[in-house]
Amino acid sequence: MSEAPNTSRPEALLEAEGLIKSFGGLIATDNLSLEITRGEIHAVIGPNGAGKTTLVNLLAGMMRPDAGHIRFAGRDITRMSAPARVRAGLARSYQITSIFRDFTVLENVMLPVQAAQGHSYRFWRPVARDASLIDPARALLERVGLGARVDIRAGDLAYGEQRQLEIAISLATGPSFLLLDEPMAGMGQEESQQMIAFLRALKGDYTMLLVEHDMDAVFALADRITVLVYGKVIATGTPDAIRNDPAVRKAYLGEEEIA
Amino acid sequence: MKFFAPLRNRANMFTALVMLIFAITPFVAPLIGESFYITVFARIMIWGIAAVSLNLIMGYGGLISFGHAVYLGIGGYTVGILAFHGVDSAWIQWPLAIGISGLVALVFGAISLRTRGVYFIMITLALAQMIFYLAISAERYGSDDGLNILVRSDFGVSFFSLEDKMTMYYTIFAVLVASVLVSWRLVNSRFGMVLRAAKSNDTRVQSIGLATYRYRLTAFVIAGMMCGVAGLLQANLEGFISPDMMNWPRSGELIFMVVLGGMSTLFGPVTGAFVFLMLSEILASWTIHWHIIFGPFLVLIVLFARGGIAGLLTRGTRRE
Numbered sequence: 001m002s003e004a005p006n007t008s009r010p011e012a013l014l015e016a017e018g019l020i021k022s023f024g025g026l027i028a029t030d031n032l033s034l035e036i037t038r039g040e041i042h043a044v045i046g047p048n049g050a051g052k053t054t055l056v057n058l059l060a061g062m063m064r065p066d067a068g069h070i071r072f073a074g075r076d077i078t079r080m081s082a083p084a085r086v087r088a089g090l091a092r093s094y095q096i097t098s099i100f101r102d103f104t105v106l107e108n109v110m111l112p113v114q115a116a117q118g119h120s121y122r123f124w125r126p127v128a129r130d131a132s133l134i135d136p137a138r139a140l141l142e143r144v145g146l147g148a149r150v151d152i153r154a155g156d157l158a159y160g161e162q163r164q165l166e167i168a169i170s171l172a173t174g175p176s177f178l179l180l181d182e183p184m185a186g187m188g189q190e191e192s193q194q195m196i197a198f199l200r201a202l203k204g205d206y207t208m209l210l211v212e213h214d215m216d217a218v219f220a221l222a223d224r225i226t227v228l229v230y231g232k233v234i235a236t237g238t239p240d241a242i243r244n245d246p247a248v249r250k251a252y253l254g255e256e257e258i259a
Numbered sequence: 260m261k262f263f264a265p266l267r268n269r270a271n272m273f274t275a276l277v278m279l280i281f282a283i284t285p286f287v288a289p290l291i292g293e294s295f296y297i298t299v300f301a302r303i304m305i306w307g308i309a310a311v312s313l314n315l316i317m318g319y320g321g322l323i324s325f326g327h328a329v330y331l332g333i334g335g336y337t338v339g340i341l342a343f344h345g346v347d348s349a350w351i352q353w354p355l356a357i358g359i360s361g362l363v364a365l366v367f368g369a370i371s372l373r374t375r376g377v378y379f380i381m382i383t384l385a386l387a388q389m390i391f392y393l394a395i396s397a398e399r400y401g402s403d404d405g406l407n408i409l410v411r412s413d414f415g416v417s418f419f420s421l422e423d424k425m426t427m428y429y430t431i432f433a434v435l436v437a438s439v440l441v442s443w444r445l446v447n448s449r450f451g452m453v454l455r456a457a458k459s460n461d462t463r464v465q466s467i468g469l470a471t472y473r474y475r476l477t478a479f480v481i482a483g484m485m486c487g488v489a490g491l492l493q494a495n496l497e498g499f500i501s502p503d504m505m506n507w508p509r510s511g512e513l514i515f516m517v518v519l520g521g522m523s524t525l526f527g528p529v530t531g532a533f534v535f536l537m538l539s540e541i542l543a544s545w546t547i548h549w550h551i552i553f554g555p556f557l558v559l560i561v562l563f564a565r566g567g568i569a570g571l572l573t574r575g576t577r578r579e
Contacts, residue, residue: 060466062462062465062466081470082465082466083465083466083468083469083470084468086466086467086468087468091466091467092466094463094466098460098462098463098466099460099463100456100459100460100463101459102459103455103456103459107452110452111452111453111456111464111467112467112468114449114452114453115467115468115469116468120449120450120452120453120469120474121449121450121477122448122449122450123444123445123448123450123451124444124445124448125448125449126444126447126448127447127448127449127451127452128447130449133449169463169467170466170467172467173467173468
């Protein structure tokens with residue numbers, strides 16, 4: 001078994017190369033390169049204002065980079081629209097819970113299920129009786145532990161449940177890659193532990209980029225960690241390597257102890 | 260979101276009552292010697308159709324179009340201009356009226372849907388006024404004096420003639436029922452789900468892989484065509500078209516009918532049109548200064564009756 005030459009690391013599912021994004025005078029992403037291997041959980045950490053959410057927005061296609069390239073599953077997706085990226089298998093979740101509050105929990109997941117089935121230019125048949133939407137949506141909600149809450153208005157869910165629904169919506173699009181923007185944001189200790197267990201159960205089925213402040217979660221889940229400071233990558237490596245990296249320790253000095 | 264709750268609450272009962280009044284008026288009105296109510300209600304139903312179409316984009320899609328009456332004008336002028344040139348056939352007039360309304364909606368939507376909020380309101384208004392001024396400058400078709408239509412659309416069959424008062428009335432009634440039915444199916448279909456979801460959270464819909472712009476544009480075109488139908492019916496009923504039927508106050512009145520009746524409720528626009536026009540009719544018969552009463556009434560409704568009449572009548576019961 002020999003690796004074919006000239007192919008650029010076939011196991012890299014998502015690659016960013018030389019990404020630059022600035023807002024006025026502020027450089028939020030500064031010549032950033034990143035490579036995420038199929039099947040891994042890759043955490044991105046960094047102090048406030050390091051450009052983590054900007055990175056997620058660039059990768060998800062909500063923003064266009066000023067320079068650089070993004071490749072996903074071997075295709076250049078730099079110019080691809082956000083919806084097209086989702087259809088290609090690149091889904092994101094939001095730091096600030098972004099669900100359809102007036103829809104039921106079930107309807108929240110039915111929508112991405114129908115999106116995954118192709119276009120939604122079907123004007124006549126009521127979705128309320130559409131088993132091809134309801135069944136997969138129910139199955140997924142069962143899997144994320146919201147099976148008993150399907151008929152509740154999404155806005156009435158407990159906060160932790162809303163965060164789970166947030167990720168269930170992303171999962172329902174049938175992605176191979178998940179961009180998770182602070183899934184533990186605003187969670188208590190217990191809820192965080194549940195979320196960690198939940199994400200660990202997804203590991204292997206999905207490749208994940210995890211942007212997170214909660215260091216316990218990062219070190220519990222990540223295979224590799226990239227550290228951002230002022231939009232630049234200052235280190236990438238295994239959790240152990242990162243923990244002992246002097247540059248990282250310096251960047252975080254005065255902020256918090258790493259794990 | 261509940262889909263259909265037949266007569267389970269007072270709002271639905273009120274709607275049923277209004278629809279019943281529409282249905283029996285041609286028989287009852289002559290008996291009580293008030294035949295003119297047939298025309299009044301026919302007029303109200305046409306506004307109802309237009310309001311239902313606006314509700315589709317405004318209530319369910321969150322797109323506050325301040326130029327929706329332009330499609331009344333386009334539907335009306337298509338019929339009027341064709342009739343002026345001697346083309347009376349409904350088989351030509353109606354498809355053209357609907358088609359042109361859809362085409363204009365496609366162009367206007369493609370431009371305006373790139374904006375949001377106040378800009379969307381202003382652009383839809385500006386585009387609609389463009390057509391209004393075009394009609395004013397069309398001297399051949401009467402400029403601002405308008406144009407009389409001498410013959411109603413002709414279906415070419417003896418048993419169905421719009422010149423017959425009853426046929427005209429029940430055609431409008433049927434179109435009203437159809438427009439509510441269409442909007443009911445549409446709103447609860449896959450398409451409608453995307454439209455409603457985009458209203459509540461646009462970026463989220465995009466980030467599950469749906470290009471919201473295209474869905475909104477489609478809804479905008481459907482609403483434009485539906486309102487075009489209302490316009491062609493209006494031209495037929497009144498036997499007259501003028502630029503005033505698409506001037507911006509008409510668009511404002513449409514918005515108000517929808518809000519008054521209850522946004523994003525199925526029948527809200529119909530009851531809204533009914534109450535709005537009946538009230539202005541009644542007030543106008545009392546005093547020529549009826550706007551002094553009507554204006555504050557509208558303000559009070561907006562301030563204190565959120566959800567409009569449908570909201571008032573369902574208050575206490577759980578909101579859908």
